[in-house]
Amino acid sequence: MRAAVIHTQGEPPRIDDVPEPEPGTGQALVELGAAGVNPIDIAIGSGRFYGGSPDLPYVAGREGIGRVVGGDGFLPGARVYTGRAEPGSLAERFVVDADSYELPEGDDDELAVALGIAGLAGWLAVAYQAQVRPGDSVLVLGATGTVGHVAIQAARLEGASRVVAAGRNAARLQRASELGADATVTIDDGDLATAIRDAFDGDGPDVVIDPLWGPPLAAAIEAAARFARVVNLGQSAGADATLRSGAVRGKGLRVLGHSNYDVPRDVRRDAHARMLAHARAGELHVQIEPYPLERAAEAWQAQVAGPAAKLVVTR
Ligand SMILES: NC(=O)c1ccc[n+]([C@@H]2O[C@H](COP(=O)([O-])OP(=O)(O)OC[C@H]3O[C@@H](n4cnc5c(N)ncnc54)[C@H](OP(=O)(O)O)[C@@H]3O)[C@@H](O)[C@H]2O)c1
Helix, strand or coil: CEEEEECCCCCCCEEEECCCCCCCCCCEEEEEEEEECCHHHHHHHCCCCCCCCCCCCEECCCCEEEEEEEECCCCCCCEEEECCCECCCCECEEEECCCCEECCCCCCHHHHHHCCHHHHHHHHHHHHHCCCCCCCEEEECCCCCHHHHHHHHHHHHCCCCEEEEEECCHHHHHHHHHCCCCEEEECCCCCHHHHHHHHCCCCCCCEEEECCCHHHHHHHHHHCCCCCEEEECCCCCCCCCCCCHHHHHHCCCEEEECCHHHCCHHHHHHHHHHHHHHHHCCCCCCCEEEEEHHHHHHHHHHHHHCCCCEEEEEC
8 A cells, every 4th residue: 555654754754655554453444534744743753752753664644534444443434533543644544443433424534634633632722621611711822823723713612701812923823813813912032921911901811722832831821810721732832941930839820731642532532523513513614735645745844844724635
């Protein structure tokens, strides 16, 4: 079968012919519908992921949706989503296990996979970790990426009273406004903490959704309201941040780490189905840029460069 294979750390995958994987007990073989290209794939491919990287060469890609064509665990023809494809999802076929789940029929695979790793991170950070409730004010950092775009919409749908989007890219910040942000803050060399406070009329947010870490998170900690919940789910702006104890302790902040992989399967499945229902109702939107499998390396390079949309690979 054809697959996108990483041969050298830090370089894009190459499309090769590789043997088809064989499902073990409780596993099923699926045929690719759509696979997501995510920052985690780039981190794994460059040896920068905290969870480690497979031995070279390996088939790239963590998440995918496909139809079951063999094995057990799911009925033949079932439409299954996995965030842990074996050996990788950027391939004509891959193996899914008991951590995977069936998705409702009726949505296209590109949308459903866009709401996978990226969608779940944005949604779960808001609804499951921060437990945003009506009346909460919410700051979304990295509100120019797919995770951020979903987080803005999740906060709106969960009844937040004020949602502020912070990011660098002007066009994607404008899109954040169209998706429901009440105000935007540009992340540049200026005083970000003051800009955030001003965007919340001086009070600071009750909830911070943070895919960035680094200096933007440190500024958000300074601006956050008393007892704010701060959910970190990535480090796009840096692996380290200097936080003042006086700000964290003095305001009684709760800083929570989020990984989709730590969330029980049924919670992920239900959140995924709920996002799809909102998308069907026209209440949740994701910009998608599809690439055929043969051009997976281009999608990979677009993710490295900073994508303008969710990058999805199809057959
Ligand atoms: N914990 C989890 O389970 C989980 C799941 C999915 C994703 N994530 C993480 O969440 C983050 C966002 O993912 P995504 O899918 O939304 O990625 P994406 O669409 O590629 O967006 C990347 C975001 O990072 C911002 N960014 C990159 N470098 C930056 C810097 N130096 N300073 C400030 N902002 C910077 C970009 O801002 P501009 O566009 O404005 O430049 C953009 O908002 C990634 O770190 C990813 O690893 C975590």
